Amino acid sequence: MLHQPTLSAKPITRITVMQGQALVSAGPRVELTTVLGSCVSTCLFDPEIELGGMNHFLLAEPHSSQKAAEVDEHYGVYLMEVLINQMLAHGASKTRLRAHLYGGANLHANMARIGSANAEFARTFLQHERIPLIKEDLGGTNARRVDFRPASGQVRCRMVENDMAPAPQPIHRPSAASGEVELF
Numbered sequence: 460m461l462h463q464p465t466l467s468a469k470p471i472t473r474i475t476v477m478q479g480q481a482l483v484s485a486g487p488r489v490e491l492t493t494v495l496g497s498c499v500s501t502c503l504f505d506p507e508i509e510l511g512g513m514n515h516f517l518l519a520e521p522h523s524s525q526k527a528a529e530v531d532e533h534y535g536v537y538l539m540e541v542l543i544n545q546m547l548a549h550g551a552s553k554t555r556l557r558a559h560l561y562g563g564a565n566l567h568a569n570m571a572r573i574g575s576a577n578a579e580f581a582r583t584f585l586q587h588e589r590i591p592l593i594k595e596d597l598g599g600t601n602a603r604r605v606d607f608r609p610a611s612g613q614v615r616c617r618m619v620e621n622d623m624a625p626a627p628q629p630i631h632r633p634s635a636a637s638g639e640v641e642l643f
Contacts, residue, residue, distance in 0.1 A: 469488050470488070471488050471489070471490050472486065472488055472489050472490070473490045473491075473492050473606075474489065474490070474491050474492070475491075475492055475493060476491050476492065476493040476500065476513045476514070476515045477493070477515060477625070478498060478515050478516070478517050478533060478625060479515070479516070479517065479532040479533045479538070480514065480515055480532075480538075481512060481513070481514035481515075481538050481541045481542040481545060482512060482513060482514075482545075483510065483511070483512035483542070483545040483546055483549055483609065484510075484511065484512070484609045484610070485508070485509055485510045485511075485549065485609065485610050486609070486610060487509075487610045487611075489608070489609060489610065490606050490607065490608055491511075491512075491513040491606075491607045491608075491609055492604065492605065492606045492607070493513065493515050493604075493605055494602060494603070494604050494605075494619060494623050494624050494625060495515070495561060495562030495563075495564070495602060495603050495604075495605065495624060496562070496564055496566045496574070496602045496621065496624030496625070497562070497563065497564055497565065497566060497573040497574035497577060497624075498515055498516060498517050498562050498563075498574075498577065498624075498625075499515075499516055499535065499560060499561065499562040499563050499574075499577040499578060499580075499581045499597070500513055500514060500515045500516075500560070500561050500562055500605055501513065501514050501538075501539060501542060501558055501559070501560055501581060501585075502558065502559040502560075502561070502605070502607045502609075502612075502614055503542055503543070503546055503551075503556050503557070503558055503590070504556070504557050504558075504559075504609065504612035505546065505550075505551035505552060505555045505556055505557075506555065506557065506612060507552070507555050508550050508551060509610045509611065510546060510549055510550065510551050510609065510610070511546075511607065511608070511609025511610065511611075511612055512542050512545055512546050512609060513542075513605075513607050513609070514535075514538040514539065514541065514542040515538070516533060516534060516535035516537075516538045516539075516577065517533040517534070518533060518534055518535065518573065518576075518577065519534065519535045519536065519576050519577050519579075519580030519581075520534055520535065520536045520580065521534055521536075535577060535580050535581060535584065536580075536584075539581070539584050539588075543556070543588070543590075553588075553589075553590070556590045556591075557590070557591055557593045557612065558585050558590050558591065558592050558593060559592075559593055559594045559595065559607075559614050560578065560581050560582065560585075560592060560594075560595040560596075560597055561595070561596050561597065561603055561605045561614075561616050562574065562577065562578070562597065562603060562605075563575060563577045563578030563581070563597040563598055564598065564599050564600055564601055564602060564603070564621075564624075565598070565599075565600055566600060566601075566602065566621050566624065568600075574597075574598065575598065578595075578597040578598055581597075582595075582597075594614070596616045600621075601618045601619075601621060602618070602619050602620065602621045602622075602623055602624035603616050603617065603618055603619060604616070604617055604619045604623070
């Protein structure tokens with residue numbers, strides 16, 4: 460017998476998490492999604508209140524010569540705090556949070572290993588904050604698509620063509636910065 464969907468069945472609402480974003484939801488029909496290359500996404504989940512969130516960061520931390528006031532939303536050090544604080548603001552308990560990490564690929568063999576640095580930063584951050592890491596799919600040389608159901612904590616991660624990963628967006632640099640190299 461073929462199952463016929465009822466008219467009351469609501470479709471899944473897919474929300475794309477872009478570079479520099481952190482989003483939280485308790486919607487049972489919400490799916491947060493992103494595509495990652497060297498970037499990393501953290502998926503946090505509080506199973507007791509069925510609340511979850513995802514971030515998407517470009518780089519782990521600003522260079523040590525950069526002032527704290529110059530940090531922007533593309534850094535993991537900023538987005539990890541934003542995600543945790545959003546979860547807490549919506550009723551999550553830090554002691555119940557569980558994490559998944561995805562991304563951190565090194566897409567180009569001859570370039571800096573930004574993906575590896577991002578992955579190591581995320582693992583270390585979670586350890587420091589005492590948030591258990593339940594699952595990870597980090598590293599390698601392939602881009603990934605991550606689909607996260609924040610209300611249930613379910614995650615699907617699959618490899619995709621590297622050209623599907625978003626191009627890194629330039630990070631805002633203060634006008635006082637000088638040099639011949641434009642950093643991305």
